[in-house]
Amino acid sequence: xxxxxxxxxxxxxxxxxxxxxxxxxxxxxxxxxxxxxxxxxxxxxxxxxxxxxxxxxxxxxxxxxxxxxxxxxxxxxxxxxxxxxxxxxxxxxxxxxxxxxxxxxxxxxxxxxxxxxxxxxxxxxxxxxxxxxxxxxxxxxxxxxxxxxxxxxxxxxxxxxxxxxxxxxxxxxxxxxxxxxxxxxxxxxxxxxxxxxxxxxxxxxxxxxxxxxxxxxxxxxxxxxxxxxxx
Numbered sequence: 001x002x003x004x005x006x007x008x009x010x011x012x013x014x015x016x017x018x019x020x021x022x023x024x025x026x027x028x029x030x031x032x033x034x035x036x037x038x039x040x041x042x043x044x045x046x047x048x049x050x051x052x053x054x055x056x057x058x059x060x061x062x063x064x065x066x067x068x069x070x071x072x073x074x075x076x077x078x079x080x081x082x083x084x085x086x087x088x089x090x091x092x093x094x095x096x097x098x099x100x101x102x103x104x105x106x107x108x109x110x111x112x113x114x115x116x117x118x119x120x121x122x123x124x125x126x127x128x129x130x131x132x133x134x135x136x137x138x139x140x141x142x143x144x145x146x147x148x149x150x151x152x153x154x155x156x157x158x159x160x161x162x163x164x165x166x167x168x169x170x171x172x173x174x175x176x177x178x179x180x181x182x183x184x185x186x187x188x189x190x191x192x193x194x195x196x197x198x199x200x201x202x203x204x205x206x207x208x209x210x211x212x213x214x215x216x217x218x219x220x221x222x223x224x225x226x227x228x229x230x231x
């Protein structure tokens with residue numbers, strides 16, 4: 001790509017009042033060409049009011065409200081549909097992932113080496129997660145590698161950077177956290193190799209607002225199997 005790609009940053013947001021303002025401040029400061037799309041999944045804690053106020057100050061933020069609460073996957077799909085950039089990046093509204101890592105994700109695309117880049121939490125510096133969370137993430141990556149003949153270190157990473165035309169062509173359907181395995185499965189079934197780069201990670205726990213649970217892990221396993229053998 002001869003010019004810097006336009007990055008569409010899709011930020012699903014549900015009840016993240018404590019972190020979303022600081023996250024958006026960090027997002028704005030990253031020196032890349034970008035559009036910022038915040039999809040509020042009908043938050044009940046005042047998150048949408050915080051974002052609405054910031055969108056008045058910062059016109060580069062597009063603030064979109066879902067008609068009803070549907071889940072992270074539905075919010076991501078809405079954001080992808082609204083995006084106009086060359087590449088799409090998913091960014092959670094908490095502070096687990098650092099926007100300063102974006103240039104590392106964009107670089108392989110700009111050099112023509114990849115259409116899909118994942119940020120791996122297991123090859124960079126990180127705040128160690130709880131053992132059971134670590135086991136769950138590693139198990140999901142192992143199952144992905146076995147089913148799709150690849151060697152991903154972090155299938156469940158939030159930082160998935162994908163060519164927008166490819167992302168639209170995936171015809172995503174998931175409404176909840178199973179959007180993560182669906183994206184990965186549909187990319188790998190097209191025999192597109194995923195490029196990984198190390199990122200930093202500051203994981204939070206349930207008392208800090210973490211929402212994904214062990215039930216979502218089983219849903220992810222089912223999704224990986226379902227998409228592997230679906231037509």
